[in-house]
Amino acid sequence: MALQSTEGAKAEKILLPRGIATVDAFRMIGRSVLRHVVGNEAAVRELNPDGVHQMRIGLRRLRASIAAFGELLQDEETARLKRELKWLTSRLGPARDLHLLELRIKRQRGAGRAELVAEIAARRARAFVGAKAAVQSLRYRTLLHDVQHWIEAGAWSARPALKPAHRQAAEFAADVVERRARRVMRKAERLLDLDVEKRHRLRISAKKLYYAIGFFETLFEGRKTGDRLAAFQSTLKELLDRLGALNDLAVQQKLARSVAAPNGKRAGVDAHEPAPGDRVKIEHLLQSAASTGAELASAKRFWD
Structure with a gap:
């Protein structure tokens, strides 16, 4: 596997060829979006705010692809993976939200801000450590493995419901x-x-x-x-x-x-x-x- 950047990695453009079948289109999209998620692992481990932001976007895109292909993906495995993706998204959300709040409060003027900024900064730091722990967990590794297998040969692919x-x-x-x-x-x-x-x-x-x-x-x-x-x-x-x-x-x-x-x-x-x-x-x-x-x-x- 290529070395990952510790900077946030943006999504690549998806180029579906003319005449592609729906099943193959889903696989191409799924692979691309999963690369977007995985490409931000190193940045999240380094507590990089943009990496957390981009991984959240990747997870949203993955969940959006499941919604878009809902007619095709009608099986229990898909439902389980949706729950796991929601879990991972929830572990990244507080870090991003507290980072934005800290930046906003720092830009504001007024006396007595130091205590508020310090408390937000402490919560932000804990949230980023939580995000890092999530991507270092066995649960995350299992999720990536399961999603990759599901894209290529999930239960949905045995008899595509289209x-x-x-x-x-x-x-x-x-x-x-x-x-x-x-x-x-x-x-x-x-x-x-x-x-x-x-x-x-x-x-x-x-x-x-x-x-x-x-x-x-x-x-x-x-x-x-x-x-x-x-x-x-x-x-x-x-x-x-x-x-x-x-x-x-x-x-x-x-x-x-x-x-x-x-x-x-x-x-x-x-x-x-x-x-x-x-x-x-x-x-x-x-x-x-x-x-x-x-x-x-x-x-x-x-x-x-």
Whole structure:
């Protein structure tokens, strides 16, 4: 095995060839995404924040591929691996979230921040050690071995559960993307009417759609189709960036509450309410997300 970089490794572009069968497309995607996960092991062991971030993305992409190929992957082994992938994701999440909170608090001005920064830094350090322990564990090694075997020769492959029309990846991909895109576009069009929980579900759906497009994009052929796909993908990414920023603020507020004193205040910070600057930022992000959502809802379809 090639030496791994201690820096975060980004995902490689997936190039599915014309005429590929759906089963083979899944295997190509699975191998690529698994390489993305494994490629960040060394960086996580070195407590590198970008490595933790990239491994989390790899795990999300792997889970998104399972969701995209749900018609194909109908077996108990897949269900078990989904639970194990969720476990690993949960071991990496706190490190990433506390790292972002520490950076944010350090950027803020005001007296009495030292105690808060010190406590967040201590929790961050423990979380990174926990992430490192996870990728050094037997459970992690077993998971990697099982996922690799599952991709190549899992129980699902004995009798692939696919409709005849979905045996070719191009047709399968078009149906998957269309179904997911229409759902996201419908909700994005009325984003300001959604409460926090519904916006969170929209973000998850939009992320799964974004990853699915990345998996299948080389199957959508033609210059006109390619132009439409690129425009749609760009707008979807903008929406995800805004929804992601809103989610980061919500997570950081929750973490700030967890380190606050019982009376709800520490270091001059009210842990129960967003800071005034955050309220302005949240409103700006909501309006910007709504505008981007409306743009996405009216985007030209590339999957027709």
